[in-house]
Amino acid sequence: MILPHLDAAYNLARWLTGHDQDAQDVVQEASLRAFRAFDGFYGENGRAWLLTIVRNTAYNLLQKNKSLRQTTPFDEELHGNAGASECATPLSLLRGAEDEQNLRAAVEALPDEFREALVLRHQDGLSYREIALIAGVPTGTVMSRLARARARLKDFLAKGNREEEAS
Amino acid sequence: MVTFKQPKAFRAVDSALSEWLSSLVRWLPILRQKAHNLLRNSAMNNCEQTRQWLDAYLDNELDPVNTLKIEQHLLACAACLQAYEEQRALGQVTRAVPRYPAPAGLRERILSALRAESDPLTSIHSC
Incomplete structure (x- = not known):
C-alpha cells in the first residue's frame, strides 16, 4: 500500500517542503500514520489516501517550522502581473521551459495550494476529483487553482523571456 | 349607380391591421437591433465559457456534451483557437517540470520504521 506510491509521496513532500531531508521525514512519518490507520481504511483509492496523509503531514511540519520557509498567501494584486501573459506565444513558452532550473523556480514560486494542485495533476x-479529495476542497476549487497556477507559470516564463531578450 | 359599402366589421379589421403594420414598421429596427445584440452576447458568452473550460477540456475532465461545444466553438473562433494553442503549449511545459525521485535509502528507512512499529521487541534486539 505504501511502497508502490513511495515516489509520488516523496515527490509531493519534496515540492511542499522544499527540502530533501524534510521530505524524507514527512514520508516516513506519513507511512507510519498510514500503517497505524490502515485498519480504518475502507476506500478503493490507496494512492489518494496516502497522498492525503503525506500532504497533511507536510503542512503540519511547515506549520511547526514556519521560520524554515516563509510562505505568503496568494494575493492577486500583490503577486499578479496582469498583462504579461498577453505577450506569451506557444513558442516563447516552450523556449522558457527549456531551462530546467528556470522551470523549477517557476513552480517553486507558486503559492503552496497552487503548487500542490499542479504537481498532483x-x-x-491525478484527476480533479482525486486532487479535491486530497486537498479537502470542492472540484471547482481545484479547477480554479489549476487555472491560476498555469496563468502564473505563463507570466513567470513570459517575464523571463522578455528579460532575456532585453539583456 | 350602386356603391359598395364595406361592412362595419371589415372596416374595423382593416384599420386594426393597418395600425398593426405601421407599428411593426416602427418597431422593426428596434427588434432587429435587439436580435443583433442577443446574438453578439451569446457569441461573447461562448468565448467566455470556452476560455473558462479550456483547462478542463485539455485535462479531459469535461463531459462529452461540453467537449463537443468547445470543439465546435474552436472551429469557428480564431481568438479562442489561439488561446487553446497557448494552453496546450503550457500543458507541455508543466509536464516537463522535473520530478524529484525518492532517494535510494528512503525505501529501506521506511521499511525498518514499519518493522519497528509492528514489532517493537525486534527493533530493540536488532539495535
Whole structure:
C-alpha cells in the first residue's frame, strides 16, 4: 500500500517542503500514520489516501517550522502581473521551459495550494476529483487553482523571456 | 349607380391591421437591433465559457456534451483557437517540470520504521 506510491509521496513532500531531508521525514512519518490507520481504511483509492496523509503531514511540519520557509498567501494584486501573459506565444513558452532550473523556480514560486494542485495533476496524473479529495476542497476549487497556477507559470516564463531578450 | 359599402366589421379589421403594420414598421429596427445584440452576447458568452473550460477540456475532465461545444466553438473562433494553442503549449511545459525521485535509502528507512512499529521487541534486539 505504501511502497508502490513511495515516489509520488516523496515527490509531493519534496515540492511542499522544499527540502530533501524534510521530505524524507514527512514520508516516513506519513507511512507510519498510514500503517497505524490502515485498519480504518475502507476506500478503493490507496494512492489518494496516502497522498492525503503525506500532504497533511507536510503542512503540519511547515506549520511547526514556519521560520524554515516563509510562505505568503496568494494575493492577486500583490503577486499578479496582469498583462504579461498577453505577450506569451506557444513558442516563447516552450523556449522558457527549456531551462530546467528556470522551470523549477517557476513552480517553486507558486503559492503552496497552487503548487500542490499542479504537481498532483501534471506529475502524478491525478484527476480533479482525486486532487479535491486530497486537498479537502470542492472540484471547482481545484479547477480554479489549476487555472491560476498555469496563468502564473505563463507570466513567470513570459517575464523571463522578455528579460532575456532585453539583456 | 350602386356603391359598395364595406361592412362595419371589415372596416374595423382593416384599420386594426393597418395600425398593426405601421407599428411593426416602427418597431422593426428596434427588434432587429435587439436580435443583433442577443446574438453578439451569446457569441461573447461562448468565448467566455470556452476560455473558462479550456483547462478542463485539455485535462479531459469535461463531459462529452461540453467537449463537443468547445470543439465546435474552436472551429469557428480564431481568438479562442489561439488561446487553446497557448494552453496546450503550457500543458507541455508543466509536464516537463522535473520530478524529484525518492532517494535510494528512503525505501529501506521506511521499511525498518514499519518493522519497528509492528514489532517493537525486534527493533530493540536488532539495535
